[in-house]
Amino acid sequence: MNARRGGLLQAAIIALLLSYAAQSQAQIQPQSQPAAGSAAPTAGSGEPVLMTADQLNYDQNLGLIRAEGKVELSQGGRTLLADMVSYSERDDKVTASGNVSLLEENGTVIFANYMELTGGMRNGFIRDISFLLNDMSRGAAAQAERKDGNRTIMKKAVYSTCSLCESDPTRAPLWQIKGREVEHNESEQEIKYRDAVFELFGIPILYSPYFSHPDPTVNRRSGFLPPRYTSSSFFQSAVQVPYFYAIDDTSDLTVTPQYSTRQGPFIGADYRQRFAKGEIQLDGSVADEDASNDTRGHIRANAAFRATDDITYGANILRSTDDTYLSRYSIQDRPSGNTLVSRVYGEAINNRHFASVNAFAFQNTLERVRNSTVPIAVPVMDYSAVFEPGDYGGRWGLDANMVSLSRSEGPDMRRLTSTVSWSQPYYAPSGEVFTATAMMRADGYWSDNVSQSMVPGSTDGANMTGRVLPAVALDWRYPMVRDAGRMRQLVEPIVMGVISPYGGNRSDIPNEDSVSFEFDETNLFSLSRFPGYDRWDGGPKLNYGVRMAAYGENNGHVEFLAGQSLRAKTDDTFTEASGLRDQFSDYVGRLTVSPGRYIQLVDRVRLAQNSNLDVRRHEMGATLGTSTNNFTVSYADLVNTDYLRQNERQEAISATVRMQLSKYWATEIRHTRDLRDDGSLLNFLGLRYTDECFDIILFAERTFTVNRDIQPDTVIGVRFRIASFN
Structure with a gap:
């Protein structure tokens, strides 16, 4: 039962409902005739109380105020309705009876047949109570008693977040909790149950002689979270029972032990803390496998702080004991690639200036890569500035980069790079757009132990070298737009000429950040197609293409971009699979079609x-449908174009179907297939039921991946969440 809200209702009923009645009666002038209404300021809150009734009487001898017939009391957004309300000055007793209801400011409605309050409103009694909270949860009790001004005890209480059946309101809700006695202690902010029974579809499922949880005034408190159950070949049967520990208002800890029938114990922990100018989150896990008798685990740390409005700093750390642990134990938010990246950083942004200092450490999870050959980058410094435009719209830019790489096994490298650039646009009266660009880049290198395995044709040893890389470019575009009824059409030819010297990729310059790249429509009109600094796309070249589009009503549109690059001569800087080695490059293009939303x-x-x-x-993706009913498919036929894994080809297709079967039932089906080996990679089926009462997810997943100790596996699981409990 979410007694966090359910239990507080008794305090609201007795302490608020009757206090309003008592305060209003005490300040209304004595009358012996029917009253249509009266208003007076309350003694407690200072807000006026509006009271209407068919009959209002005051007996001065007995000290009794009595209002009868459609009694209504309103104050500060709260409204009390009853057939009769009376206040006895002699006994200090307030009573309300007959169709008593109270509407709270937050939308909660409380109903009762009889209520009384005594002892300076510290003690009270209520009979036949029911309530409807603003989240549509509801409950009832045979009677309730208030003691010592902070304890409310309910007898034969029931609570549920489920709506009653419209055709048969007497039927039991989908779930409910019944308690022989329920006590709400306001000073302890705790709700306690005795002889609690959890019922599902009217059938008793669980019994507990004692059960407690925080009341609604508590935002967070320690306790167990919903358990999770899975069944798989690796774990056989496994259950997780997380425990949430609220350390204080700014920090908490969640500990998640897992018990399985096939593997050894597993425990995970997640610590979070907020500060005035930042936050940190630490999580980790340890597992002891029975089969291998190995202890495995991971640690992750994320921290972000703001020193000033312009300066931020933090860290993102992720390390694992071995390459396959994160996937084997399905650690959440694990990286999708083959590298675990740890980073410590500081950044400053001021108007058009940006500066950062970083330190990187990498852990590679590929089987054939030794981590002793993976570099540590400390420091990596970047600076970028874009200056105000001149009189004719031209802009100057300045970029600088410094990096230091070191390995326990393999080459070390230091690099310093600076670039000065200038860009000038011109808009011709005919509609043509010209953009002239000039840049000068200077790179300085110090390297040691550069091996031929890193750069084919290089020489071993230590050396210091540098280079200067100038380039000028002119970009021409002619956007032509035409209105055709309800559609607007665009045709835009694009030509970009680039002049820069050949060379710059000498064998004594290592390649650390441009080993892998992809030539596509996104970098067709770039000065250099390489993603990093270590390789330079030199020589004269002409990039050309066309962009066409049609835009209709209701967000419908079609966009097309295609182009090619022409070089003055072939360039062996690029691999055979890159599409840029020959004089004429491969054709690249993108088509986007969206007839409607x-x-x-x-x-x-x-x-x-x-x-x-x-x-x-070839990459293709399609989405059909709405947010609740949709079909998505993605296809990829890729060839690795890096220097280490040339010509390795992958081809796969993935499809997902999501359907809302009914108001409460939904399903999701996913399938991924390797088209090269003609085998499945993933099958997934999920079924979900969600209503105002609870949320349950049943899923089955079959994976076919083989990666060292990761073998094909079938996982079946269930997740269950009861509204107001989670």
Whole structure:
């Protein structure tokens, strides 16, 4: 039972309802004739009380005020209705009877047949009470008694968040909790149950002789969270029972032990704390596997602080004892790639200036990569500034980067880079847009133990070297727009010429940050296609393409972009699979189709520039439907273009169906398939029931991945959440 709200109602009923009645009666002038209404300020709150009744009488000898017939008391957004309300000055007793109801400011409605309050409103009694809270949860009790001004004791109480059946309100709700006695202690902010029975569909499921939880005045308090159950080949049967510990108002700790029938014990912990100018979150886990007798685990830390409005600093740490632990134990929010990144940083942003200092450590999870060869980057410093435009709209920019890489096994490298750039746009009267760009970049390197495995053709040893990389470019665009009834059409040819010297990629310059890259429509019109600094896309080249679009009503649109790059000569800086090595590059393009809000298709492709137009890369995604009923499919045919894993090709398709079967039932089906090996990668089926009472999820998942100790597995699980308990 969510006695956090249910239990407080007794205090509200007795302490508020009757106090309003008593205060209003004590200040109304004695009358012996029918009264239509009266208003007076209350002694306690200072707010006026409006009272109406069919009959209002005052017996001065007995000290008794009595209001009868459609009695209504209103004060500060609260309204009390009753057939009769009386106040005895001699006994200091307030009573209300006959169809008593109280509407609170928050929307809670309380009903009763009889209520009385004595002892300076510290003690009271109420009979046949029921209530409807603002979240539509409801409850009832045969009677309630208030003691010592802070304790409310209910007899034969029941509580549920479920709505009653419209056709048969006498039927038991989907779930409810019954208690022989329920006590709300306001000073302890605790609600306690004795002989509590949890019923599901009117059938008793669980019994507890004693049960307690915080009342609604408590935002958070220590206690057990809902358990989670799964069944899999690896764990066999496993159950997690999290415990939440509220340390104070700014910090908490969640401990999650897991018990399984096949593996050893597992325990996870999550610590959170907020500060005036930041927050931290630490989580970790430890597992002891029975089969391998190994102790495995992970640790993660995230911290973010703000020193001033312009300066922030923090850390993101993630480490694991081994490569497959996070996937094997399904650790939440694990990275999707093959590298665990740990970072400590500081950043400053002031108008158009940005500066950052970082320290990186990496843990690679690939089987064939030794972590002794993975570098540590300390420090990595960046600075960027964009200055105010000049009289003709031109802008100057300044960028700088410094990095220091070190390995326990392999090459070390220090690099300092600075770039000065200038950009000038010009808008011709004919509608053409010209943008002239000039840049000068200078790089300085100190490297040691550079091996041929890092850069083919390099020489071993230590050296210091540098380079200067100038480039100028002119970008021309001619956007042509036409209105065609309810549609607006756009055709925009784009041509960009770039002039820069050949070279710059000497064998004594290591390649640390440009090992992997992809040529596509996003970098077709870039000065350099490499993502980092260590490789330079030099030589004269001409980039050209066309962008076409049509925009209709109701957000419907079609967009198309395609282009190619022409080099002055072939360049072996790029790999064969990159699509940029030949004089004419591959064709790249993107098509987006969205006839309306319920349909969207995105297709990205790279085609060989030969006569067959062989597909080198193809990515497609489509979404059909609404947020509750939809079908999504994604297809990818990819070729690795980095220097270490050239020509490794992957082709897969993934589809997801989500359907709202009825008002309460929904399902989700997912399937991922490897088209190269013609085998499944993932099958998932989930069924969910959600209403105002509870939320239950049943799921079954079959994985086919083989990665060292990760083998194909079938996981079946259930998650159950009761409204107002979680």
